[in-house]
Amino acid sequence: MSADDLAARACEEVQTLGRLDEACVKLLCALMAEETRRVAVLRPPGGWDLDEVEGLVSEFFIKKGQRLTADLVMIGVTPEVVGKVMRRWIRNFLIDRARDTPLGRIRRKLEEDMLGQHPEFLQVPPGEEGAGRWYLAGQPSYPYGGDFTPLIETAYAVPGVKAVRWSGPRRPPLTSDASLRAIVAAVLTAAGGSLEVAQLVHVVAQRFPAAAEPEDVTIDDDTFDRATHMGSDDPGFAFETGESISAVLDQLSPSQRALVPYLDRDINVVMEVLNVGRSRAYEAVRHLKGLLDRLLPDDETRGVVYAAVVERCSKT
Amino acid sequence: MTADDRLQELIGLAHTAAQPQLTELALRERFGRPDGWPLRAGAVWRARWDDIALLVLLVGNPTATTVAVTPVTFDDTGADADTLLVAFPSGRGATLAVWRTLRRDLPLALLDRPVDELPLAVIAWTAGGPVPDDARLAGPALPSVASRSPVRADLEDDLDALIAAVPALRPVSSRGAATGTRKRVLPTEEQFAALVARLGVSLPVVLDLVDGKREPSPEEAAALRDIVGITPEVTPPPAELVIEMYHPRWKATVLDLARRRDMKEAAARAVMASEAFALAARQTGDQSPDWRERLARWADAEGLGRS
Numbered sequence: 001m002s003a004d005d006l007a008a009r010a011c012e013e014v015q016t017l018g019r020l021d022e023a024c025v026k027l028l029c030a031l032m033a034e035e036t037r038r039v040a041v042l043r044p045p046g047g048w049d050l051d052e053v054e055g056l057v058s059e060f061f062i063k064k065g066q067r068l069t070a071d072l073v074m075i076g077v078t079p080e081v082v083g084k085v086m087r088r089w090i091r092n093f094l095i096d097r098a099r100d101t102p103l104g105r106i107r108r109k110l111e112e113d114m115l116g117q118h119p120e121f122l123q124v125p126p127g128e129e130g131a132g133r134w135y136l137a138g139q140p141s142y143p144y145g146g147d148f149t150p151l152i153e154t155a156y157a158v159p160g161v162k163a164v165r166w167s168g169p170r171r172p173p174l175t176s177d178a179s180l181r182a183i184v185a186a187v188l189t190a191a192g193g194s195l196e197v198a199q200l201v202h203v204v205a206q207r208f209p210a211a212a213e214p215e216d217v218t219i220d221d222d223t224f225d226r227a228t229h230m231g232s233d234d235p236g237f238a239f240e241t242g243e244s245i246s247a248v249l250d251q252l253s254p255s256q257r258a259l260v261p262y263l264d265r266d267i268n269v270v271m272e273v274l275n276v277g278r279s280r281a282y283e284a285v286r287h288l289k290g291l292l293d294r295l296l297p298d299d300e301t302r303g304v305v306y307a308a309v310v311e312r313c314s315k316t
Numbered sequence: 317m318t319a320d321d322r323l324q325e326l327i328g329l330a331h332t333a334a335q336p337q338l339t340e341l342a343l344r345e346r347f348g349r350p351d352g353w354p355l356r357a358g359a360v361w362r363a364r365w366d367d368i369a370l371l372v373l374l375v376g377n378p379t380a381t382t383v384a385v386t387p388v389t390f391d392d393t394g395a396d397a398d399t400l401l402v403a404f405p406s407g408r409g410a411t412l413a414v415w416r417t418l419r420r421d422l423p424l425a426l427l428d429r430p431v432d433e434l435p436l437a438v439i440a441w442t443a444g445g446p447v448p449d450d451a452r453l454a455g456p457a458l459p460s461v462a463s464r465s466p467v468r469a470d471l472e473d474d475l476d477a478l479i480a481a482v483p484a485l486r487p488v489s490s491r492g493a494a495t496g497t498r499k500r501v502l503p504t505e506e507q508f509a510a511l512v513a514r515l516g517v518s519l520p521v522v523l524d525l526v527d528g529k530r531e532p533s534p535e536e537a538a539a540l541r542d543i544v545g546i547t548p549e550v551t552p553p554p555a556e557l558v559i560e561m562y563h564p565r566w567k568a569t570v571l572d573l574a575r576r577r578d579m580k581e582a583a584a585r586a587v588m589a590s591e592a593f594a595l596a597a598r599q600t601g602d603q604s605p606d607w608r609e610r611l612a613r614w615a616d617a618e619g620l621g622r623s
Contacts, residue, residue, distance in 0.1 A: 018342070019334035025326045054322050061326065065333035067390035070410040073338040074431055080367035092393035092466050 003030065007079035014072040014082065020065075024072070024086075025057075031087050032057050039094045042101070060093050106174065106208075107201045113177060114184055115197065121184065124194050133194035136185055144193035148203060154190040155207040158183045174208055183207065208251070209294040245308045248295045252313075259288055260313035337406055343431060346406075350565035350623045353430050357439050360388060360412075361564075363426040365481040366581055368474050372422065373414060373434060375442050381562050382421045386442050387471045388412045394465030395454030400441055402451040406432050413454055415468060416442040420475050423482040425585070427564040429623065483582050501526050501540075501548040510543045520598060527551070529597055530590030553589040560607040561589055565623055569611075572621040588614075 009023035033053045036042060044052055068089050076082040098104045115121045120137045124130045130143040161179040174180065187203050188195065262270050263285055270281040296302050336342065347353055359374045376384035392401060392413035400414040419442065437448035447453060503511065503526060511522045515536060525532050525540065528548040532540060540547050574584035592614040596605050615622060
């Protein structure tokens with residue numbers, strides 16, 4: 001059945017039955033499959049398949065079904081309106097989900113707490129080159145078109161930046177508002193022009209790599225408790241901890257800290273600790289090792305700091 | 317679980333969210349005939365034109381052709397302190413988001429049918445009043461730059477498109493329209509006969525066309541060009557008639573006409589106005605006709621639906 005035929009039947013359903021039925025559900029699944037492709041940050045590691053899409057449709061329906069139904073029954077007067085309204089609901093649902101991703105949260109942090117809140121950050125007005133981008137007061141406003149490496153290095157070079165300690169079980173850490181404000185100002189200065197919000201998000205995500213990590217769904221809370229209990233039996237190494245050790249620890253989620261002591265163990269141990277299959281255990285280890293690689297200092301203290309982090313995590 | 321099992325599971329979920337009290341039939345029973353419709357502040361209406369439809373809350377009483385509204389939605393994604401969440405009295409468990417910064421003057425011709433009414437305290441909030449007791453703000457106040465609700469953006473687009481879709485009123489009085497001061501076409505008897513034969517219609521219908529009392533169809537325009545040589549300038553229907561047709565009581569009739577003749581709403585309105593005008597001109601020389609009554613008579617003669 002063509003999309004137009006499906007929409008026509010869906011329109012008939014909502015108008016006569018006052019609810020969604022088979023045609024509406026099929027249309028919903030088809031539109032969900034289309035719209036998920038637009039939201040790259042939600043893409044599962046193995047890509048979208050039918051199960052994943054239908055899972056999203058279920059979640060969508062549980063959260064929004066009643067209001068979507070009311071909306072379609074009230075205003076779904078033509079097949080075109082039904083298709084458009086349904087697509088908008090799905091798109092908004094996916095936008096909400098994307099905002100809950102780490103990159104989405106960084107973007108919201110920048111938009112809601114930084115840009116537009118402080119007078120030194122100015123937006124290029126409509127009609128001008130780079131309209132909608134952000135630049136620093138006193139700096140040129142034309143679009144920055146250079147490499148991001150110097151901007152990221154500038155972000156790292158801002159002194160006195162401290163990572164904020166993990167404040168909840170699922171929220172990634174970033175930094176204080178004052179530090180972030182200083183970083184954004186420094187980055188815009190280095191750019192010498194205007195940046196899109198997405199470009200700023202990229203730079204900030206590189207500066208705080210743990211904040212840009214996806215939610216740690218490999219380890220649930222029960223597993224975390226079990227893993228930390230097992231870890232407490234392991235002997236630790238006593239090392240003096242310094243700023244860099246704290247900086248690494250602060251940026252690890254509780255469940256990531258629980259996994260640290262097992263990173264060099266046999267994969268079967270990791271599978272047992274996490275209570276997951278082999279591929280997910282490998283994935284969790286690979287993921288955490290990559291993160292630590294970016295967080296650990298790149299100097300002669302690297303090994304010492306790593307050992308201290310392992311020791312601390314073993315005692316958590 | 318098979319694919320069909322999963323589909324059935326989703327359909328089961330859909331059934332639990334049914335809103336049968338909101339169907340067209342249920343609304344018709346609830347609000348009755350157009351004379352009793354709440355065309356006043358506090359009423360929630362469906363506004364529509366072609367393939368755009370949305371709900372609006374009337375925040376003022378209507379003028380002859382417009383009414384001040386603010387849109388309402390069931391989706392509140394990204395809404396902030398400029399949006400109020402209120403219970404939707406007829407919706408099972410559904411809340412409505414009232415977007416007060418999107419207030420607009422809508423042409424009455426957009427209003428389709430009433431769907432509910434909200435307390436006047438909500439109207440007061442849209443004008444800067446306090447948050448009503450049984451309502452709440454949709455979110456915190458955000459700097460304007462952060463106000464990125466996709467729902468708000470879609471609403472702005474839809475409102476602009478709706479307002480632009482309604483043809484502008486042409487200010488022609490009944491007297492000016494009826495006196496026929498426009499340039500007329502004067503066919504010969506042979507040309508009249510040829511037109512009647514080619515179009516397969518009666519002489520009065522051809523007279524209306526020749527006198528420019530209604531818009532010719534493409535086929536009629538071609539016949540006029542071929543046989544008479546020109547297409548007569550069409551006399552616009554009087555403003556009073558067009559204004560009467562702005563009233564929501566005629567929306568169902570216009571949409572029925574559009575559906576039957578497979579045309580867009582703007583074209584259906586033009587046809588309805590010109591045909592009702594032509595019929596009225598044939599029936600009486602009254603300079604101030606009761607256009608509501610004339611429209612009803614024409615709609616009944618055409619067998620068109622009424623609200």
